[in-house]
Amino acid sequence: MGSLRKLFVLLLVVAGCGGDGAITTTTDDTSTTTTAAAPSITTATTAATTTTESDTGFPVTIETGGAVVTIGSRPERVVSLSPTATEMLFAIGAGEQVVAVDSFSYYPPEAPVTDLSGFEPNVEAVVGFEPDLVVLSSDPGDVVAGLEAAGVPALVFPAAVTLDDTYTQIEQLGAATGRIGDAAALVGQMRADIDELAASVPERDEPLTYYHELDDTLFSVTSRTFIGEIYALAGLQSIADAADPDGEAGGYPQLSAELLVSADPDLIFLADTKCCGQNADTLAQRPGFDQLTAVAEGRVIELDDDIASRWGPRIVEFFRKIVEATAAIEVPAG
Amino acid sequence: MKAVTKTAVGAPPEAGPSEHARPDEAGVPSATRLGGRWLLAGAAAVAVVALVGVSSGPIGVAPGRVVLELVGRLPFGDYDSGLSASEIAIVWDLRAPRVVLGLLVGALLAGSGAAYQGVFRNPLADPYLLGIAAGAGLGATLAIVTGLGDGVGVVDPVPLAAFVGALVAVAAAGTLSVRRGRAGSPATLILAGVAVAAFLTAMQTYLQQRHQESLRQVYAWVLGRLSTSGWDEVLLLVPYAIVSTAVLLAAVGALDVLSVGDDEATSLGLRPRRVRLVVLIAASLGAAAAVAVSGLIGFVGLIIPHGVRMVAGVTHRRVVPLSMLFGGAFLALTDVAARTIQAPAELPIGVITAFIGAPFFLLILRRQAIS
Numbered sequence: 178m179g180s181l182r183k184l185f186v187l188l189l190v191v192a193g194c195g196g197d198g199a200i201t202t203t204t205d206d207t208s209t210t211t212t213a214a215a216p217s218i219t220t221a222t223t224a225a226t227t228t229t230e231s232d233t234g235f236p237v238t239i240e241t242g243g244a245v246v247t248i249g250s251r252p253e254r255v256v257s258l259s260p261t262a263t264e265m266l267f268a269i270g271a272g273e274q275v276v277a278v279d280s281f282s283y284y285p286p287e288a289p290v291t292d293l294s295g296f297e298p299n300v301e302a303v304v305g306f307e308p309d310l311v312v313l314s315s316d317p318g319d320v321v322a323g324l325e326a327a328g329v330p331a332l333v334f335p336a337a338v339t340l341d342d343t344y345t346q347i348e349q350l351g352a353a354t355g356r357i358g359d360a361a362a363l364v365g366q367m368r369a370d371i372d373e374l375a376a377s378v379p380e381r382d383e384p385l386t387y388y389h390e391l392d393d394t395l396f397s398v399t400s401r402t403f404i405g406e407i408y409a410l411a412g413l414q415s416i417a418d419a420a421d422p423d424g425e426a427g428g429y430p431q432l433s434a435e436l437l438v439s440a441d442p443d444l445i446f447l448a449d450t451k452c453c454g455q456n457a458d459t460l461a462q463r464p465g466f467d468q469l470t471a472v473a474e475g476r477v478i479e480l481d482d483d484i485a486s487r488w489g490p491r492i493v494e495f496f497r498k499i500v501e502a503t504a505a506i507e508v509p510a511g
Numbered sequence: 512m513k514a515v516t517k518t519a520v521g522a523p524p525e526a527g528p529s530e531h532a533r534p535d536e537a538g539v540p541s542a543t544r545l546g547g548r549w550l551l552a553g554a555a556a557v558a559v560v561a562l563v564g565v566s567s568g569p570i571g572v573a574p575g576r577v578v579l580e581l582v583g584r585l586p587f588g589d590y591d592s593g594l595s596a597s598e599i600a601i602v603w604d605l606r607a608p609r610v611v612l613g614l615l616v617g618a619l620l621a622g623s624g625a626a627y628q629g630v631f632r633n634p635l636a637d638p639y640l641l642g643i644a645a646g647a648g649l650g651a652t653l654a655i656v657t658g659l660g661d662g663v664g665v666v667d668p669v670p671l672a673a674f675v676g677a678l679v680a681v682a683a684a685g686t687l688s689v690r691r692g693r694a695g696s697p698a699t700l701i702l703a704g705v706a707v708a709a710f711l712t713a714m715q716t717y718l719q720q721r722h723q724e725s726l727r728q729v730y731a732w733v734l735g736r737l738s739t740s741g742w743d744e745v746l747l748l749v750p751y752a753i754v755s756t757a758v759l760l761a762a763v764g765a766l767d768v769l770s771v772g773d774d775e776a777t778s779l780g781l782r783p784r785r786v787r788l789v790v791l792i793a794a795s796l797g798a799a800a801a802v803a804v805s806g807l808i809g810f811v812g813l814i815i816p817h818g819v820r821m822v823a824g825v826t827h828r829r830v831v832p833l834s835m836l837f838g839g840a841f842l843a844l845t846d847v848a849a850r851t852i853q854a855p856a857e858l859p860i861g862v863i864t865a866f867i868g869a870p871f872f873l874l875i876l877r878r879q880a881i882s
Contacts, residue, residue: 281724296723394731394739395857420856434605434739436855438597439570453728454658464741465604468597 237352242333244321251355252310256303258295259314262334263288264489265347266312269363271354277306284483284491300324310353337403337488344368347490363490370493374500375410379508384414385443388432388471389485390460393453395432402428403488404448411499416440438465444502445471446478448485455479478502546833549823553836557614560840564610564847565602569854572598581607608742609850612804613843615745615752616737617811619801621838623794624812625819625830626759629766630787630794631697638798638812641704641791642680645711647802650676651732652715656722669732670747670803676711677799683707685791697787734859735806737846744804755797759831762790766827810865811838814872821875841868 236249254276257263263282266275278288279295293302295314300323303311311324311331324331332353337343344364351360387408389398397417398404401424405415416437420430449455457477460466471477478498484491565581566574572594580592580602594602620638627636639645654672684704719729736744765786769776773783798812815838819830842860845867849860 294723297720392727392731394736396727396731420853426853426856430853430856431738431859433569433850433855433857435568435570435601435850438601438605441597452724463739464608464743465600468600 234352234357235355239332239349239353241346241349242316242335244333246330246332248310248330248353252308252353254306254308255310255312255354256293256306256308257282257288257312258293258298258303259312259334260284260295260483261314261336261487261489262312262346262350264487264491265350266354268490269347269351269354269356269359271350271356271359274354276308300327304329312350312353339403339406340371340492342403343488343492346488367490367493371410371496374493374496378411378500378503381412381508383509384412385503385506386416386440387413387444387446388416388437388440388442389446390449390455391429392449393455393459395434395437396429397432399424399428399430404485407492407496408499410496411503413444413499413503416442434463434465438468441468441470443471443506444476444478445469446480446485446499446502448480448482450479451482476502476506546823546829549829549833550836553833553840556840557836557843560843560847561610561614564613564843565606567847568601568606568850570598570601572602577602604741608740608745609737609846610843611745612737612740612748613846614839615748616801616805616808616839617815617842617845618835618839619748619752619755619797620808620812620842621815621834622756622759622831623798623801624838625816625827625834626762626766626790626794627812628816629770629827629830630790631701632770633697633701634817635813636701637809638794638801639807639809640701641684641795642708642711643677643795643798643802644807645708645715646676646678646680647673647799648676648733648807649711649715649718650674650679652718652725652729655728655732656718656725667743670744673732674799674803677802678795680704680707680711681791681795681799732806733861735808735849735861737805737860738849738857740804748800748804751796751800755793755800756835758789758793759797762786762793763827763831766790766831770827806861808842808861808864810868811842814868815841818872818875 235251236247238245238247240246251274253274255266255271255274256277257266257275258279260279260282263275263278264284266272267285267288272285272287276289277291277293279293279298280290281295282288283290291306293299297317298313298320300320303320303324304327308329311329313320313331313333314335316331316333321331321333332349334346334349337346344367347364347367348357348360351357351363389404389408391397397420398415399417399421400406400409400415401418401421405428408415417430417432419440420426420432420436421428445460447455447457447460456479457472457475460477461472466472480495480498484495562574562578566572566577576592576594576598580594580599583592584603592599623638624636627638627640628634630636631640650672651669653676654669681704684700684707687707688700688703719726765781768779768781769783769786776783776786802808816830816834819833819837823829823833842864845863846860848867849858849863852858852863
């Protein structure tokens with residue numbers, strides 16, 4: 178069936194969207210100088226409230242997603258079609274400049290959610306908000322070109338491949354919205370938090386293993402992915418590495434249940450609690466899963482799908498859950 | 512679905528092709544009975560594939576011990592297979608139900624495909640012809656996007672919704688093709704099925720667009736769910752499998768009579784419309800149940816019956832039971848490929864059925880054409 182094949186290709190695209198993003202993000206000059214700014218502000222959220230009025234420096238030139246975009250003056254009507262970018266914008270205090278966000282940008286709660294689609298954006302609908310800057314995570318159907326034709330600058334921030342991509346995107350958003358200082362403070366805080374958490378993880382001779390579940394058909398992540406990198410910071414190793422050793426599945430292989438049962442990971446993280454209604458109980462009820470040590474020992478961690486799939490500021494929260502779960506497992510003596 | 516469209520286009524001129532016009536096997540003198548040899552071969556294929564199925568997988572477990580473990584499950588057997596607890600879970604909870612499901616789903620799809628082809632006297636008819644795929648797809652999508660499938664313990668509502676959707680689609684096609692109390696011609700029924708399928712697919716696409724967050728789950732269902740099934744799904748399927756199989760096997764004689772034409776069949780004391788209705792209901796029930804637990808696995812219902820016709824004869828008495836046996840063996844074997852080719856990663860079975868099946872079918876086709 179031809180349509181089935183098409184669906185399969187589509188699925189691969191959906192599954193692999195985080196993997197093949199060879200993004201050439203280089204930060205604009207104006208913002209690189211600020212990356213070393215002292216992380217003096219206490220938390221990321223307070224950083225959002227302290228608005229340091231109008232960094233100068235416009236026009237700025239931002240290079241992201243393979244395009245170079247120049248923004249003439251500080252944008253006051255930003256439309257975000259990327260839930261991650263929305264979280265970043267609000268975390269750097271640019272929330273008041275945001276006039277509309279896509280239907281999935283429901284965090285933070287004060288974000289002005291509309292029924293704009295981030296998957297298949299309609300240029301007309303976006304232009305209707307009279308934006309002076311549009312932020313997206315991908316460019317399906319040449320939306321950027323359409324916006325350009327309408328005279329609206331658009332920035333594409335694709336899924337991060339490394340933590341540094343996240344930091345770069347936050348800094349670039351800071352530069353684009355005139356919030357360079359706030360962005361630098363947020364990045365500094367995130368780096369400090371993550372370093373501190375990583376340092377608190379006890380050392381082990383044998384690394385602990387984990388299974389990170391993307392959906393209930395056992396799609397998972399390898400250590401090569403963005404998510405895998407976060408786990409690696411806590412010294413954890415993905416059991417999915419065996420299923421995609423050469424990265425052909427883009428780091429997102431579908432595991433065989435047999436592998437899962439025989440690999441018997443120390444920790445199981447469910448990132449499909451919202452999408453697929455999974456929890457520790459439904460997991461334990463699956464055929465053969467009662468054999469799993471993590472199930473027997475209660476080491477199944479239910480994550481918020483959004484926090485575990487976006488590459489924004491809340492990645493620190495995600496990492497904290499991982500570290501807490503890891504630290505709860507006793508280090509074998511000797 | 513593609514096959515449906517093709518059928519609609521090809522239906523009128525191809526109705527009553529020559530291979531169906533032969534009432535008995537005058538052309539195959541050596542085997543006048545039911546084809547015992549072929550039945551034996553089919554049963555052997557099922558047995559071999561079942562063995563291969565339980566003993567192969569990404570995790571190596573000694574085949575001898577696997578057999579010992581399974582025999583030990585029988586009432587009289589009490590052997591210590593020497594397998595570890597997790598190996599037992601792999602063999603008994605993960606592999607065995609997959610093999611059984613593969614056999615059942617393959618048998619139902621191929622058997623109902625053979626029946627559809629007989630009822631419509633159309634070689635391009637397949638189990639999804641009357642909107643089953645579209646209906647099941649819509650049902651499953653509805654269950655997924657409305658969150659019906661979330662956090663339910665005992666019974667997974669997605670296959671149930673798919674099953675209901677499939678039956679609603681067939682019933683709609685059937686009802687719409689009735690005019691002034693008289694059932695329409697097979698061509699009318701097919702066209703009604705195509706229209707219903709298009710309508711339901713449009714609804715499903717719309718739902719999908721509105722709920723992009725569930726896209727992945729919907730695709731996962733469409734591409735086949737054997738990989739995560741267990742005994743629960745087997746239990747769900749068995750009752751329908753029994754009913755559907757029993758009715759279809761009982762109707763093969765009537766189908767053979769029907770293949771000479773409605774008038775002749777009537778003069779032989781058969782009621783063509785009633786036979787068609789009963790066979791269609793039984794075949795649709797089986798296909799709908801299969802789709803509900805397995806997702807949309809194409810190709811099996813079309814190719815297996817034709818393969819059987821090419822090598823073993825064209826009467827329904829042979830084609831239907833042999834299609835069930837070989838269809839089951841084929842799908843269970845395909846599933847072995849699905850979990851071993853990229854082990855320990857999985858491949859979607861819906862992709863492999865066509866990938867393995869198409870060349871195999873072309874091989875038979877060419878050999879047939881040459882001889």
